Amino acid sequence: MESISLKLPEDLLEASDRCARALRISRAEYIRRAVERMNRETEARTRAERIARASRRVRKESMRVNIDFAAIERDPDA
Numbered sequence: 001m002e003s004i005s006l007k008l009p010e011d012l013l014e015a016s017d018r019c020a021r022a023l024r025i026s027r028a029e030y031i032r033r034a035v036e037r038m039n040r041e042t043e044a045r046t047r048a049e050r051i052a053r054a055s056r057r058v059r060k061e062s063m064r065v066n067i068d069f070a071a072i073e074r075d076p077d078a
Helices: 010-023 027-074
Strands: none
């Protein structure tokens, strides 16, 4: 595992220490979990944004396909 040097405002460090003690984990473990959670949330948000962009790009074509399928459902022999 690699190490980093991190400077935090005193109030944030104190709050992190209190929370870590409440969870009975070390400060380092608390900060590690916070970074992991932020990474997961950022990756999920990025993935959702990519999906939304892709959806917007294919929206018109999807609507045309839906219209075609609806016509086939109304008259399968068309």
